[in-house]
Amino acid sequence: MANPLRGQVIKLYKTLLYLGREYPQGAAYFRGRLKSAFMKNKDVEDPEKIQKLVARGDFVIKELEALYFLRKYRAMKKRYYEPEK
C-alpha cells in the first residue's frame, strides 16, 4: 500500500470512528458500516484513487458534523422556544 497515504487513511478511520459514537442509530451500527466501507476499498493501490476516497471520507465528516449540529439545534429550539406562529 502507498506508505505516506496509509497514515492519512488510518487517521481518517480513527476520526470517523470517534464521530460515530454519537450516531443516532448507535455507535456499534456505525462502526460496522465504517469497517465494511473501508474494507471494500482495502485493495486500492493508485494514490490518486486513494486521495479521492480520503476526500470522500472528509466529506462524510462534514456531513456528520452538520447532522449532529442540526439534531441538537432542533431539539433545543423545540424545548426552549415557542413555536413560530
Added chain:
Amino acid sequence: MSGRVLVGVKRVIDYAVKIRVKPDNSSVVTDGVKHSMNPFCEIAVEEAVKMKEKKFIKEVVVVSCGPQQAQETIRTALAMGADRGIHVDVTGKDYDNLGPLQVSKIMAALAKKEEAQLVILGKQAIDDDCNQTGQMTAALLDWPQGTFASEVTLEGDKMKVVREIDGGLETIKINTPAVITADLRLNTPRYATLPNIMKAKKKKIDKVKPADLGVDITSRLEVLRVDEPPHREAGVKLETVADLVDKLKEAGTI
C-alpha cells in the same frame, strides 16, 4: 485591558439521553449515563474562540466546577480552541448541592483573579434550567450584563449586545468588563474532532478548590423531591363529528 475572556462550561447529562428518576425520588440517575457539555455552554465557548480568531481578545480561559470528570468537558472546550482550563474541584455532597449561587461566587472570584475582560456563560443548563448563574455573577462583580445574547459586537471599550426577548430583539450598549449569557442563535459551535482533541492534550488545566478562592459553597437550598413529568394519556379515536362534539361538550370546552 488584559484581553482575557473567562468561559464557564457545565458537564450535564447529554441532551439526547432519556432521563430516569431514581426509585427513591431523590434525584436523577447519573451513573453510567452519557454526559456532555451543556449546549448553551458550547455556544459560549464558540463565541469566545471566534473573538480570539478575530483578534478582539487574546486568551480564552475555560472554567468548570465539579469532580474529576469535569476535566473531560474542559478538554472538549480546549479542543474547540480555548487556551487553558481551570478545574474547580467540587465532589460528593458539595457537588450535588452546587447551584447557580455557588458557581457565580466561584466565577466572580476567578474573574477578579484572572483579571478577565469578559465572562461568557450559557444562558441556562439543560439539567436544572435555572438561568441564574450569569445574572448572579454580574451582580457579584457589579458588572453590566448582556443576557440571552444572539449577537455580540465589541466596540472599543463598550459592547453592543442584541438580546432575544419575548416579542423580538433588544439591542443594548454596555460597558466592559461585562457578563454575557449565550442564547441559541448566537453562533454555530464547531465540533471537537479527534485531531483537535489530540492537539488540546498539550494545553494546561489548573486544579483549584473553592476554599483556595475564598468561596463558601454551602447551599441554602434542599431538594425535597424529584418526580417524572406526568405521562401523556393516549388519545381517543372517534367515529363521527357528532361524537367529537359530544366529547368536547363533556370536557366543558364548548
